[in-house]
Amino acid sequence: MKAIVMRAPGKPDVLSLQEVPEPKIEKPTEILVKLKAAGINPIDTKLRQRGTFYPDQMPAILGCDGAGIVEAVGSEVREFKPGDEVYYCAGGLGKSGTGNYAQFAVVDESLVARKPRSLSFAEAAAAPLVLITAWESLYDRARLEAGQKVLIHAGAGGVGHVAIGLAKLKGAQVCTTVGSPDKERLVRHFGADEPILYKQTDFVQAVLNWTNGEGVDIAFDTVGGKTFFDSCSAVRVYGDLVTILEPDPALGNLKVARNRNLRISLELMLTPALMGLESAQKHQTEILKQCAAWIDEGKLKIHLSQTFPLEEAAEAHRLLETGSMTGKLALVIDRSKRLTII
The missing domain is CATH 3.90.180.10 (Medium-chain alcohol dehydrogenases, catalytic domain)
Incomplete structure (x- = not known):
């Protein structure tokens, strides 16, 4: 699969589009997601600059936020089936086999919520971490x-x-x-x-x-x-x-x-992931479920200001680092044309 790979800390140029092995379901509660978009957050640029939380597991795929379509499920998955549209905040901190700047990701079903129906995949991918x-x-x-x-x-x-x-x-x-x-x-x-x-x-x-x-x-x-x-x-x-x-x-x-x-x-919303706190991670999934309902009811808005194709992740990082952004940025997978939202 195609993914944006970081082989060493540094400037945005350390991010490059490469072919890497597609992740595989290894646990019965995991799902394989065909990613349609990945959110970009300040934590991504910080990890790129200073190194990830798991420097011994380089190279890394960044991106905590993802949205896509369930491709396959493990034998014990109960809430999702192939074809379901989902969004989540999981991975992307440097641990091998994770990250959403890619065409596919494997995520435990406990970390995943159904995508708000009223949002595009790019809008949904921009939402989890900030929500x-x-x-x-x-x-x-x-x-x-x-x-x-x-x-x-x-x-x-x-x-x-x-x-x-x-x-x-x-x-x-x-x-x-x-x-x-x-x-x-x-x-x-x-x-x-x-x-x-x-x-x-x-x-x-x-x-x-x-x-x-x-x-x-x-x-x-x-x-x-x-x-x-x-x-x-x-x-x-x-x-x-x-x-x-x-x-x-x-x-x-x-x-x-x-x-x-x-x-x-x-407040550090990454604490549950970094410390393996399962109950706290489930609480975060419940947050995404409730916010999805509010979004679909028109009670909560997500402002996506601009999208970039996956291969332009470095350019997206440069823009985010200017500090003048409104709303969010997202990478759109398998689309070559950049979109600016008015």
């Missing part, structure tokens, strides 16, 4: 409740735009930081109540103005760096601050957070 990340951050870590006020950083980004949708589904009010008027219009479309143009406005002061000086109940940091520490002043006393990035102590301290008695949570 799980936003759900776990807002619902599991911060315990979001109806009526609360939430600050979501980078609301036009991959995680941010679905976080807005999930927060609104819970009945929350949402303010979000964006970098341009175009992104302001986009996040309003996703349901944001109060976009903040952070390049023109101090977001902390804007949040305090929006909440009558109290601060939000929850701040969700998808940016990291100094933004994480600055966000402490925008959260109410006894509120929650969740970040998907590791705080850098060289860029600030937690004095404000301590004085305000904030509950700080670190």
Whole structure:
């Protein structure tokens, strides 16, 4: 089969299209998926730059997110049959025999959900990792409740735009930081109540103005760096601050957070996969099932901004690394023409 292979860490050029053996079902609960699309996430570019979690198992096929059609099933598979359309977040961290920048993938059925019927394969492939990340951050870590006020950083980004949708589904009010008027219009479309143009406005002061000086109940940091520490002043006393990035102590301290008695949570949706936590992985699959229902009911949106053919994975990485993306990118398998979504 054709796959994008990474033989050593480095710049996007280390990704190349090659012929590799097709993966085989080895366990009775596994399914073989003929991939139609693969999502591209920042974790992919980080692993490409610094090396995978399994450096002794190189070369590697990247890509945590996949969507496709079930080609074959193991003897104990009960939920799926050949021809079913599925999506999932599994593999792509460097372990041999996994990864979705390819024509086929083998995945345990416990990690797979039926694809939202209303989405294309490319849209579905763009969804799993960001849906799980936003759900776990807002619902599991911060315990979001109806009526609360939430600050979501980078609301036009991959995680941010679905976080807005999930927060609104819970009945929350949402303010979000964006970098341009175009992104302001986009996040309003996703349901944001109060976009903040952070390049023109101090977001902390804007949040305090929006909440009558109290601060939000929850701040969700998808940016990291100094933004994480600055966000402490925008959260109410006894509120929650969740970040998907590791705080850098060289860029600030937690004095404000301590004085305000904030509950700080670190979110890494890859933990269940890296630690082999089966119950947590099943919880993530349930997240995908529920989100698929909401998507098909028109209650949740996925914004796919651009697709690339499989052979242009390196170019897709370059675009993602510019940091100016809205929504998500995806690789489309077995199609030579690039598509830009308006």
